[in-house]
Amino acid sequence: MRVRHILLVCLLTLCAPATVLAGEPHWGRMYSVPGTVPVREYPSDSALKVQVLKPGQKVRVDFQDDGWAAVFDPREPARAESHALGYAKLSELGGGNALMLAQATSIEVRKPAPDSKPEVLVNGKPAKSGQKASAKDPNSAKPESKAKPAAKGFGEIRVADRQLTVRATRDKDSEFRKVLKPGQTVRVDFLEDGWYAVFDPDEKTRDLKRAWGYSRDKYLVPESAYVPPPAEVQAPAVASAPAASHQPASADASALRKTHKSKGDDEAVGYAVVDRKSSKRNPPVTTLRVRLDMGQPPATEALRKIVREIWKAERKKNEELQLEVLLSGMDAHGLAYATARFHDDGRLREFWWRDVVIGKGKK
Amino acid sequence: MSNPTFLRRGMAACALLCLTFAPHLVQAQQKIGFVNPQRVVNETHLGQMAKADLARYVAEKDRMVRESASQVALLRKEAEAAGVSAAERAKREEQLKRKTAQHELLVQENARDIKAEESKLLQYVMRRADAVLEDIGKKGGYAIIFTDPAAVGYVDKANVDLTERVARELDNRGK
Numbered sequence: 001m002r003v004r005h006i007l008l009v010c011l012l013t014l015c016a017p018a019t020v021l022a023g024e025p026h027w028g029r030m031y032s033v034p035g036t037v038p039v040r041e042y043p044s045d046s047a048l049k050v051q052v053l054k055p056g057q058k059v060r061v062d063f064q065d066d067g068w069a070a071v072f073d074p075r076e077p078a079r080a081e082s083h084a085l086g087y088a089k090l091s092e093l094g095g096g097n098a099l100m101l102a103q104a105t106s107i108e109v110r111k112p113a114p115d116s117k118p119e120v121l122v123n124g125k126p127a128k129s130g131q132k133a134s135a136k137d138p139n140s141a142k143p144e145s146k147a148k149p150a151a152k153g154f155g156e157i158r159v160a161d162r163q164l165t166v167r168a169t170r171d172k173d174s175e176f177r178k179v180l181k182p183g184q185t186v187r188v189d190f191l192e193d194g195w196y197a198v199f200d201p202d203e204k205t206r207d208l209k210r211a212w213g214y215s216r217d218k219y220l221v222p223e224s225a226y227v228p229p230p231a232e233v234q235a236p237a238v239a240s241a242p243a244a245s246h247q248p249a250s251a252d253a254s255a256l257r258k259t260h261k262s263k264g265d266d267e268a269v270g271y272a273v274v275d276r277k278s279s280k281r282n283p284p285v286t287t288l289r290v291r292l293d294m295g296q297p298p299a300t301e302a303l304r305k306i307v308r309e310i311w312k313a314e315r316k317k318n319e320e321l322q323l324e325v326l327l328s329g330m331d332a333h334g335l336a337y338a339t340a341r342f343h344d345d346g347r348l349r350e351f352w353w354r355d356v357v358i359g360k361g362k363k
Numbered sequence: 364m365s366n367p368t369f370l371r372r373g374m375a376a377c378a379l380l381c382l383t384f385a386p387h388l389v390q391a392q393q394k395i396g397f398v399n400p401q402r403v404v405n406e407t408h409l410g411q412m413a414k415a416d417l418a419r420y421v422a423e424k425d426r427m428v429r430e431s432a433s434q435v436a437l438l439r440k441e442a443e444a445a446g447v448s449a450a451e452r453a454k455r456e457e458q459l460k461r462k463t464a465q466h467e468l469l470v471q472e473n474a475r476d477i478k479a480e481e482s483k484l485l486q487y488v489m490r491r492a493d494a495v496l497e498d499i500g501k502k503g504g505y506a507i508i509f510t511d512p513a514a515v516g517y518v519d520k521a522n523v524d525l526t527e528r529v530a531r532e533l534d535n536r537g538k
Binding site for chain 1: 419420427488
């Protein structure tokens, strides 16, 4: 009873949006847009404008990268980039209006000892009774501020939401260090250019020299936001999968299976890389053949999103990458179901599919 | 060990069987069939899907060409605009020249890609039809089944043309 009262008092002292946001999903960051903000199809100024946010409109924001972030409906329950409305510049979203409370991914009441006072932790940090969401606070303004010492140790604890490569530097093409398994907990800090320095979760010293390496921030989610993939996707059967025999023995081969969510469909979609071939053309074109963990094709728009996600995850620096998509049960060397070619910024340049290979038309 | 009477009777039965069926075997070796691949594509559900896939592909390529053409048109308009300095005009004309070359290359590449895609889709349908053809050939005792209309001068449609049969069987397998 006493614990409940204290929690109530603490919550009441927090800003008004708390009540508005109660019961809403706890992931990403909430923003109240200061002015009109264009939402684009891709994180690029030249990308198609798909929507314009109005002043005061609230949006959920996540998957920050290079000054851009994916924008979601505030009620969006699933943290999946494919569910995003589009992308907006963080600078345009006006970090100053980021809603502090909305950043709370967890509210926890702890009682260190039977006689001691219970303490309320917001995001693992002690909540002061006078804590308010300050729109003027420059720290809260930063949508992805550099990790600060948490209640215990430094940085923060995050979970890999997929098989994730840890690299020697903040570069996709840098030396491979290790692979994080989906659901593996790590300590992260030193966020820069969309890359976190990754440490052992028990690491006590905030020193880059002690880091395992670097991983992309968007795949390291807060513990509360982590949703385990479905059993069939989670199965670490890459080695035993038929596709495995065609895999290159590169470091990235260990991260062949990833999960996606297609729009309008909450079922996670896993995929395996079946083949990766580079042509001798100048500039060289790499054709990546992937097999989706689905026997029937998704809706066209969902498939478009899936191929864009795969492109983002699999493309190496400055590589011209095109995708050939197979569905479960299709011949690995036969005609692909869909083919996608991209612009340098990730927009789809060409996209087509063949109903004939599945013997029936799309629903 | 063995009964000579039984052996004699067995050999006689074999000889009789050979005499009865030998002419039919010779006849079977002489059976010839013909299948028109274009009709298989036109008259089967699978072929229709392949055609729809090709039409979608062509539409996608056309969209790219239209986009590129509109960019060329825009550059041309800018290059021909009045009141532009000579240096600026030269710059714009150079851009137009480059874009026009790119556009022409795109049109050529698209034509080549469409042809390649058409061939891939036709091959896909015909590979499926080949399996049907093989079954019909074996079961029907055909020695040869032609699939090249150019190689056939005359076809007795009632007896030799298997196109309809192949198309029907291919549709049945797709159900």
